[in-house]
Amino acid sequence: MLAPDFDRDQFIGDLRLKHARILPADIVFNVENGWLPLIAESLAEIEAALDRHGSVGQATIRQIKEKLGDLRIYIGPSREGYQFSKELAAELAEIRIRSWNASMVTCEVCGDAGVIDSFDGYYQCLCPKHAGQRRAWISGGRIGDIFQD
Numbered sequence: 318m319l320a321p322d323f324d325r326d327q328f329i330g331d332l333r334l335k336h337a338r339i340l341p342a343d344i345v346f347n348v349e350n351g352w353l354p355l356i357a358e359s360l361a362e363i364e365a366a367l368d369r370h371g372s373v374g375q376a377t378i379r380q381i382k383e384k385l386g387d388l389r390i391y392i393g394p395s396r397e398g399y400q401f402s403k404e405l406a407a408e409l410a411e412i413r414i415r416s417w418n419a420s421m422v423t424c425e426v427c428g429d430a431g432v433i434d435s436f437d438g439y440y441q442c443l444c445p446k447h448a449g450q451r452r453a454w455i456s457g458g459r460i461g462d463i464f465q466d
């Protein structure tokens with residue numbers, strides 16, 4: 318679970334500084350707060366893998382987002398035509414699968430244990446509390462904030 322005083326802007330600001338070598342300045346963290354720690358872990362692993370292969374500067378994070386209920390972190394070469402070595406590509410794939418798997422059991426809102434479910438056709442991984450809030454928001458006519466806390 319996230320700390321009660323979790324500060325999204327501060328957390329993302331820290332990640333931008335710490336991983337400036339792989340995060341473009343305009344990258345958007347297109348997920349709720351519960352997944353930010355997973356992203357922090359993945360970025361550290363990605364940067365460590367690039368360092369081990371002498372490939373920092375040749376890779377950049379392209380997108381960080383939720384899709385069909387799970388977390389996607391897309392990495393690509395910094396220059397067109399550059400290809401990662403087979404070993405590096407395999408390591409990056411492992412990191413991607415690990416964060417993807419973790420996101421499928423982690424509430425996107427609060428970081429507690431969650432499951433992916435369909436909310437009127439929109440898939441999201443939520444704990445029982447936040448799933449209940451999302452359902453109440455839908456049945457209440459989708460007015461105001463989806464999640465209360």
Ligand SMILES: [Zn+2]
Binds near residue numbers: 427428443445447
């Ligand atoms: Zn939750």
